[in-house]
Amino acid sequence: MVIIFVFAHPVIRKKAYRFFWSTHKLYVVLYILCLIHGLARLTGAPRFWLFFIGPGIVYTLDKVVSLRTKYMALDVIETELLPSDVIRVKFYRPPNLKYLSGQWVRLACTAFKTEEFHSFTLTSAPHENFLSCHIKAQGPWTWKLRNYFDPCNYNLEDQPKIRLEGPFGGGNQDWYKFEVAVMVGGGIGVTPYASILNDLVFGTSTNRYSGVACKKVYFLWICPSHRHFEWFIDVLRDVEKKDVTNVLEIHIFITQFFHKFDLRTTMLVSV
Template sequence: MKRTIRALQYFVEDNSKRLWILALWLAICSALFSWKFIQYKRRAVFHVMGYCVTTAKGGAETLKFNMALILFPVCRNTITWLRSKTKLGVALPFDDNINFHKVIAVGVAIGVGLHAISHLTCDFPRLLHATDAEYEPMKQFFGEKRPNNYWWFVKGTEGWTGVVMVVLMAIAFTLAHPWFRRNRLNHLPKPLKKLTGFNAFWYSHHLFVIVYVLFIIHGYFLYLNRKWYNKTTWMYLAVPMMLYACERLVRFFRSGHKSVRILKVAVYPGNVLALHMSKPQGFKYTSGQYVYVNCSDVSPFQWHPFSITSAPGDDYLSVHIRTLGDWTSQLKVVFAKACQPSSGDQSGLLRADMLQGNNIPRMPRLLIDGPYGAPAQDYKNYEVLLLVGLGIGATPLISILKDVLNNIKQQRDEEQGRAVVVESGVKNNKRKPFATKRAYFYWVTREQGSFEWFKGVMNEVAEKDKEGVIELHNYCTSVYEEGDARSALITMLQSLHHAKNGVDIVSGTRVKTHFARPNWRNVFKHAAIKHPDTRVGVFYCGTHALVGDLKRLSLDFSRKTTTKFDFHKENF
């Protein structure tokens, strides 16, 4: 019983913002359904169509609301502005905008089901079988000559627009499912398998442009409403559609002016493509944010999000892309063709450093759009950071590490400069101090070759962090855990090599590699002991498998110690 109560408390604390938003959304949907249900129960059509028409109209009202609401979570510029410029993040779960988009999609599907099934299987048949006396009040809606067959309803504007919308929605919803979007259905025949994957999801999702047009037409040509001010579909959709249209226009014009020049390309072990690009003029971002990337050589229409791995103070912009899907695989092929490794290069890296004059290869044209807000950008609010990355999930955290290092160096330089200024008697304007005083970074990866991805960053942090502000921990899970007899030889060689050369034999960096997975309870315990009466920001990016443990430990140690742990999960 105690465990159950504690688990419930943890769940409520961790999901408080999500719960009240869902409760509000359900309350609004229920109120709209009830309002229309009661309204049509009092009308003459109820005596002919019964509860079928009340259910259909109640479902239609929730459908109009959800079709309007579903556009807000995908207005990325608006969400980024609200996250950065307002305090609404205290009450609104901006990090869950895509999850809320999916929840609303379920509400849309339920509304379509209630509306379409009630009409097609109940309302229309009951109207066809109504007596002349029962049909008399219906003449003002369906005409003096009563419908004599089912086809009469389907061929009308209200009928065919509704059927086409249901078909298009079914296609988009089906291909948006992870089984189809991530190409998990391996048993499908080859012709059908070509219709799955991210490309199919991307293009089918844009069918909703047609759906919204038909939705407005369908909402105007109503059987049971003839007065324009009673046709509320356009009222629901006007503001959301205008906002979304402005969003798309902003993205279109902004991305068209943000063509970047490729400075360096590298393909690392584990199928990771690193792109270093020139920073567009006026492009400002915060570590932890992400950008959308478009490569016309792969697809002129598709934009894909990737975390920024460079720091705001760097003179370039970089992303690290793991080739998992069809688009990323094609992107790697395009850059591999454009930038072949030299004959003497045995590292397996493809590089284009743009320094050799006539030897510069022609790089594919890239456009970027952003930056956009992400959970990791809130790291500046904490004095102590606990950064956890699994595999390629380390990308946003690497940017944070570099930014922390740059700010530490800048503060040190400014302090030295202020000392000189004070001695000379000149006034100096002091800028707002950087909040972070300590950072712990845990990177867990399976393949040894993965350490090549951020080898330069690791060495830079280890070399330049003289005060020991950043503590780095690499974990390789494909090797037996430390203390195991089978890993004793590796451990011995690792220690000898690190002591002699200052370089870890496993990762090839100055950071010593641990084996197996970290003991996360000990990690949190260490942070709690070292930083009492402190609020620690826990930032995680990786697969969902570790989310539950980190959340539970954050809440558990926040309750039992004076150290408070705030957990943030980056979208992966």
Template sequence: MLKVTCGNVVGYLWECCRLLVGMLQFIWLAANIVYFIVTFFTFHNAKNYFYLRLIIGPSLGVARGSAAGLNLNCMLILIPVCRNLISFLRGSFKKCCRRNIRRQLDNHLTFHMYIAYAICIHTAIHIGAHVFNVERFLDSWDSQVVDDAEVKDTILRLSQLRTDAYLNPIAESADTTDTIREMFKTVAGVSGVVITLSLILIVTSSTETIRRSYFEIFWYTHHLFIPFFIATILHGIQGIVRYQTNIDEHDPEKCWNQEWIDDLDSEDSDEDDKCPTPLFEGNSPKSWMWVLGPMVIYFLERAVRFYRSKQQVVVMKVVKHPSKVFELQMKRSGFEAGPGQYVFVQAPGISALEWHPFTLTSAPDDDYFSVHIRRVGDWTEALAQECHVDKGEFQEAWKMPRIAIDGPFGTPTEDIFWYQVDVFVAAGIGVTPFASVLKHIWYKHCASEEMKLKKVYLYWVCPDTNAFEWMQDLLQHFDQQMLERGNTDFLDYNIYLTRGWDSNQAHNIVLNEEEGRDAVTGLQQKTHFGRPQWDKIFPSLVASHPGTNVGVFLCGPTVLANSLHKLCNTHSSNELGGIKFFFNKETF
């Protein structure tokens, strides 16, 4: 018999809390599946769609089920990208909700992508079903849909109904028209093409390669969401999907193979074997009901961003760093940011529409806010020219370009003080948020403020020696400060150089191995060569910090994120008093 102990109960509750990380995604996925199934059977079994099913069969339920899924996901797709709303909720939940629940908001962009994938799947199903439906409507004029003679006769009669109460939207036989022509005769067909083309362009330009290398393409094509939503609202306005309105007088299950007459009350009619002609009406459009609320929220969000973009930002200083990196130090009235938060930067003189995300590298304690920008594209290169980065001399503020700032916005790094131990993992330029975080932690530490955090690890994976040159001054400052205060154990930073050294540098490193400072960085702690051995690092953390909560914060690629997430789960203990790793990833 299983022995129930306090440790077992706490461990079970802890596992439930960890599973909660994926609970919202599970609820969303279950809602998609359930809503599709319920809608399918609603249309598949409803009596007022009997005649429509007679023509097009079960694809009616498939088309309507996928349409229901599209409505659900189109309602949700805009909410995760309302950055001000997400930041507001994150700040509010900090006061009233557990950390595991609040961390759901950190995955808002991932959730946005999941919803986009669901929209693509439902769109493909919806298009396939309706292509089949149009073919069936067209074939029904020649009674090619089924082999049964009575059913053929009924389908032909339904297609020939040409009053306002018609059922078949195609008024011609296949001899005089075709599927493509009929599609472009309807609002649903034209709007469907607009929806599909917009979706294809949005999704294909959202790949990581396009986002990283051609951000402008990603930015502009994403604004095709405007015609996408307009076409979605108009898609059902014509009422192509029609249902029977007079099932009380004309029971389709009894009357489908009987004679229909328009005036059943005429004197020469025999009511025993005749039924009134069925009447049909189009479904009223419902997509607008789903997307109107989120669209209002989103446009309020954009109004807030527009207001912020008009606030004056003063460029106080421009600093040129190695490795094609430059720093902008700025001020704006009322600007307050937490450690590691990010802002969107616009330079109207370069582009009136483009906003680019950058992590703040200044600490909340600084009297300015700053971003470090690497010159890797047309926009960043143009901004460097506008800011006179290459002139190497002080420029007056009035010579600086107009800069607009939207933000700041919250990130997982706001939770750094919730843990006894923090582990920061950065890849290349991904170290930028930790510049702000480390400065803020050090300010609080030097001020002897009471805080839960007792130990900080920084693991920085650099592709070459140039990658860490601009960060070197900050780390050297920490080195000096820790030596002066006699507290060299508070910050343990580990720099890993993966490539970029030649034989001469390697020889120099070997000769200076016994020196007090590292030969590559000039820092107290030695540089490692190669990639971190995470399978050895995590056990050492477990051994060094038993019974503690460890926050792991990553700013880096997805492959590394997946690996670290698995290691956090593997090395977390379910026992009472065991070490627990909490994984956090920052994404844009």
């Protein structure tokens, strides 16, 4: 438990992700030790198995289901370097892959260590025939990915693949059941809404969802400064163009202004 806790520290996880992931797999040993801990019957009959069996069955079933998409090797269709150190990776979608808007996947790139997987939210919508992720360069792996696909460094003859596991998460698909829905995103938590908002305007304009009761959706995003959503502005503009029924209303709230003389900040204040 101490080993897992120490290597799960944010600093170690960011700078040495491979070691974090390797030690995190010790949870198997941890549970085995917990199961045999009470066999000596020093304080009574062992009872840990009563608490373990339920989650253990659910976990096993989840692993069996996820095997259908485990470690798929998918072709990269397109990459784009965006502001705020973000890279958009667009890759092939298998015909049998179904997912909900707002879900996430685990990705690895064959150009690097193929067994090092990282979790990212899918920013493509379920009705699109491709998959995409917007990845911000923060740690060693994400910076390596961004630099690798930099046009100045990228070798066209070398075509890496994206290895995928997932999708995971419940998604956010209940909005259409209500006449008015409010969606709130904070900071980096806005990433799932790139998929959700796209799915929303497509669903309302094409009657994709049967019995849609939704008449208005308010999307509110709270972020520290304009530098945190430069890449997301293009996503919002594209969504607004597709919103032919005017069901979506967008509000952005900026909480900090460090750059008093920044022209873009001045324009945002004026608006």
